[in-house]
Amino acid sequence: MLIVRRVIFAKYGRATGTLTRYVSQNPNLSFGLLILVTVSLAAIFASVIGQVDPLKLDVQHRLEGPSSSHWFGTDHLGRSVYSRTIHGGRLSLVVGASVVAITTVIGGLLGMIAGYDRRMDALLMRVLDGVMAFPGLLLAMALMAIWGASLQNVIIAISVSASPSMARVMRSAVLSLRERPYVEAARAEGASTWRILMVHIAPNTLAPMTIQTTFLLAIAMLTEAGLSFIGVGVPPSVPSWGNMVSTGRMYQEVAPWVVIFPGVVLTLTVLAANLVGDGLRDKLDPRLRGKL
């Protein structure tokens, strides 16, 4: 066992060692990671641990309190709140992860172009400033009104409103990297712009981009829930934390569990993503410790 550990340590060097130590010494970061891992596992194995079908109606057992057969109680149609919360988590994570992937590619590319090419910078930044002036949820709402309720449209609408912030982070990272001597050296050697961007600049933007993606994951999950709450998110038949709270509100006086459980799980998941973002930032960019 010891030999194996030594081999791993020799291969991956100090980086892995310090990161694991850092995580174990930072209670907020480990708490955040623990919750995110738990929610992800629950989402992946939703159909196994979900007790019953989240869409199964059981009108004889409507608005029943938490019990051994329905851990989080039942809603106004007798559906299991526990099962719906677990499946809602799957939706929330799918939206969050897809938005992060899309904005990293699109926002990242736009930010790279703006940061590297001075002529494009002014134009692109004005366009992005214009999009950023809209509160994210409001812009996503307007797009959903045009496109209609579907999972795919929710993902695209949130990605559109979230890409500018990603582009800004990438742009400021590229702006500071492009003047570095090693980039100049690569340019002097005749490397193509594409090669400079992808081989020399992109890997060094990993730290700020990783931090931004965790915060974005939190924002995307909140926006998805907000859209579903207003009624323009995924179709009402799909369990989502937002639409569970929205329909549950009508019964919250007699059956508060219908609203409490999805809300608590949503808050914890978003909190976890924010804590991980904070922890990573303190580690990867200590200058920003405790700032915004």
Next chain:
Amino acid sequence: MTAYIAQRVLSSIPVILMVAITTFSILHLAPGDAAGVIAGDQATAQEIERIKNSLGLDRPFVDQLGSWIADVIRGDLGRSLFTGHRVTELITDRLEPTVSLTVLGLLLSVCLGVPLGVLAAWKANSWIDRSVMFFSVSGFSLPGFWLGSMLLIVFAVRLGWLPAIGFVSIFDDVPGFLRNALLPAFTVSTSGAAIVARMTRSNMLEVLSEDYIRTARAKGLREITVVGRHALRPASLPVVTVVGLLLAGLLTGVVVVETVFTIPGLGRLAAEAVLRRDIPVIQGVILVIGTVVVIANLLTDIAYAYLDPRIRY
């Protein structure tokens, strides 16, 4: 200062233009035929034709954009597809609740955030600091619609201390306004208070390590004077820079919170319009809110340059 203001005002114009272009383009992002989408599945060909005509969808894009912007400058945002009312009238009718909630939310954010940030920095690395910072992360993790629903059921339904729904104008009845607006304003202010608390804390930590603070302590001033008078002012000044950011966050919160507390504001108007696909109303609301955010950012920059002359150069 005049040169700085002129330069900032000029650089805001293209951004406002972009806001307008984005607002206008939303209609044209519809899959296939925009008029068909608005009219719905059961619409007849004549109905679609009528909508096409009233929105000018049968003309070229640049042509439409030009005349739309000209209309907007004249103060004409079109008519609601659903009720036929002028969009400008719908917006002005709904403006007051949103403006008063946002302003109250902004005040609450600052009044809660600054003292918490000062406390955390003063007791840095203690359990007080850690709990303030934890609450601050929780502040922007709490979904407004859920927090609002919870507060409503506890304070309005169970305890009956505050009214659950509705809005009273501040001009008619000040105590009534406060009773109605307290829960929604608190709900929207949590994320703002969190941001302000974090900023104040990190600024305060920087200021507290300055030489003049050591001097103040060395000459025997009481701790409360050192922190409250000598450190607070320079530490809270940069909070001004995030007012624009806070405003965008507050307006996002207001949209959902108005739905929770049944407040007839712009957010409610937008939510209703979105559900009915009433495109001109949606465009009107997001144009107004986007422009307000740009102007707020402009004013913030100017105010900060005025307060901290180093920015101007």
